[in-house]
Amino acid sequence: MPRARPITVSTWTPAGAPGVQVLRVEDDTRLWTGHATAYGLTVTYSGAFDFWYRQRVWTHGPGPRLKLKEPGEVHRDERIHAPVTAQSITLAPALVEEAARQLGLAAAPHLTHAVSHGHGRTEATALALHEALARRTPDSLERDSLLAQTLEALLSEYAETRPRLSRATHRPAVSRARDFLQASYTRNVDLESLAASVGLNKFHLLRVFRAELGLPPHEYVTHLRVSRAKALLTQGLSASTVAVEVGLYDQSQLNRHFGRIVGMTPGQYARAMRRQ
Structure with missing residues (x-):
């Protein structure tokens, strides 16, 4: 048994x-x-x-x-x-x-x-x-x-009483948030700091950022990191080095995001680029 x-x-x-x-x-x-x-x-x-x-x-x-x-x-x-x-x-x-x-x-x-x-x-x-x-x-x-x-x-x-969510777009704030993330994507930025930098509360920022750019801020940062990782892998850097360079914590985190976005592992991508 x-x-x-x-x-x-x-x-x-x-x-x-x-x-x-x-x-x-x-x-x-x-x-x-x-x-x-x-x-x-x-x-x-x-x-x-x-x-x-x-x-x-x-x-x-x-x-x-x-x-x-x-x-x-x-x-x-x-x-x-x-x-x-x-x-x-x-x-x-x-x-x-x-x-x-x-x-x-x-x-x-x-x-x-x-x-x-x-x-x-x-x-x-x-x-x-x-x-x-x-x-x-x-x-x-x-x-x-x-x-x-x-x-x-x-x-x-x-909730028994539902919030009335603002429909305001705040495109200038989204642009500032995007610029902030592009300048700091290798750092571990928190949502409160991002929201404070553009003058919106975090809930409104999340809504307008996704509505304007198609991704929430954390996914936008992940795409920035993976894009930079592709360039560094093409230059011959190891996946473990690339993970740190783009602001990720270890190679397993790079592997997970890279596979989801690119459709192959960092190693497979690097070998494919070397064959070109």
Whole structure:
């Protein structure tokens, strides 16, 4: 008879992200009960479970639907259908309330759903944030942007009172932000510094930057880095040296971004250029 895989639980606070905590369980079969003191977004990667929340029982399993929670409420697991691998992000009330204030909401947000719909901006941004936090990304702009996008999407789609988002384009501010990133793409710039440099709050900057240039700031920086990496690889520099030169933290990070954008590894690209 095969032995059950051991249950593992890990938790961490991402560096440079006060108010954010991550909890990950793998192959968990325990029933948990908790009184929430923070907002939460949980994604389940495998397994399934029933939980009691807001006077009814819900089922949560693999897929894009997120289990949501807010401070002051009890969640109680009722049944494990299969061992659960899941990850939760908890967000301090002050963090969510400040996001609400910047988005034009006066009160502490109340979430209208216990489980997200499974199709929308909240899932897209939250799942990308989960992935970035799971690999412990040291990239401040990526982490900050994904967190801000997740907060805006969550409040826009699930808060009882929804923010009225500005449609102003602010093209001069976008141009200044683009110039700022082009001049500093090798540095670990954070979103607050970028937003302050152009005089917009971070939520509005993210909206207008993407609307104008087609990419959020952290993806724009990644494309700048990969473009420069291609030039350096053509000059004969090693992939590990190139990673540092373009502002990435190691060769594995270069490999991941390069493969996604160029469609081959840095080594394959360098060999292809040498054959020309």
